[in-house]
Amino acid sequence: MTGHPAVGDRSEVGRLLASARAHLGRAAEEVVAPLRVGVDLGTATCVIVVLDASGDPVWVQSTPCAALQDGVVVDFAGAVAAVTRLREEAERALGVSFTRVATAYPPCVGIGESRACRYVCEQAGFTDVLLVDEVTAAGDTLALRDAVVVDVGGGSTGVGVFRDGRLVSVDDRPGGGHHLDLILAGALGMGVHEAEKHKVTHARESLPLLVPGIERIGNSIRALSADATDLPVHLSGGALMLPGADRVLAGYLDRSVISYPHAHLITPLGIARSAA
Helix, strand or coil: CCCCEEECCCCHHHHHHHHHHHCECCCCCCCCCCCEEEEEECCCEEEEEEECCCCCEEEEEEEECCCEECCEECCHHHHHHHHHHHHHHHHHHHCCCCCEEEEEECCCCCHHHHHHHHHHHHHCCCCEEEEEEHHHHHHHHHCCCCEEEEEECCCEEEEEEEECCEEEEEEEEECCHHHHHHHHHHHHCCCHHHHHHHHHHCHHHHHHHHHHHHHHHHHHHHHHCHHHCCCCEEEECCCCCCCCHHHHHHHHHCCCEEECCCHHHHHHHHHHHCCC
16 A cells, blocks of 8 residues: 545535634624534644534634643643633624633543643633543544544644544554654754744745654554554644645555645634534
């Protein structure tokens, strides 16, 4: 088998992602209740997504937030402040108040750390908080029957195997977008924040330098889906939105790898969808 990359759309998924991107900082003109709210606590950013009764995005917003590292809350006050800002802005934009929210944690971080994500949301003004793991959330958005779903965040890579529409295994390993930034910073002799920006503005030049880091992520995918080499790999998360990263992974894994436009919104959408 020869690995090859592909850009996913799959109609409804592509529509949802495009709609979420269109409502970034812009409320929908028509909002039909009841609304569902999801908060994605990330390593570099925190994202809120609000869905209407039909499951369509009506508000999306993000804010810089370095309160988490490798799925662990390291700055509780900073995380609370970020989620509070997002909640209040969403409430002003939509003219409603929110008490119920779903949030997510990386697989296998432990019950204590998953509870920390709940406590962040409670301190930010939500009174009813549901928890879901990030890979399950990504799988909910993609609605795949037989596939390997990979959620590459800032600090870790989560891998879930779906068969017959059921999640049969899920795990994660350290290594994600932040580690790619560290590689680029070292190679170019610049700060990590500058490297993150450079990765976006100079994607073509950055890719060759990042191949070892991308292959390290590929090694995690291979190890965590060893019993599912017959299934295609679907990428979620913003860390591997670098053009050509899917091609590097496909070659390294010798498997089909599907990437998506606006992949950084896949998991936040799934988190909100779980807030039923």
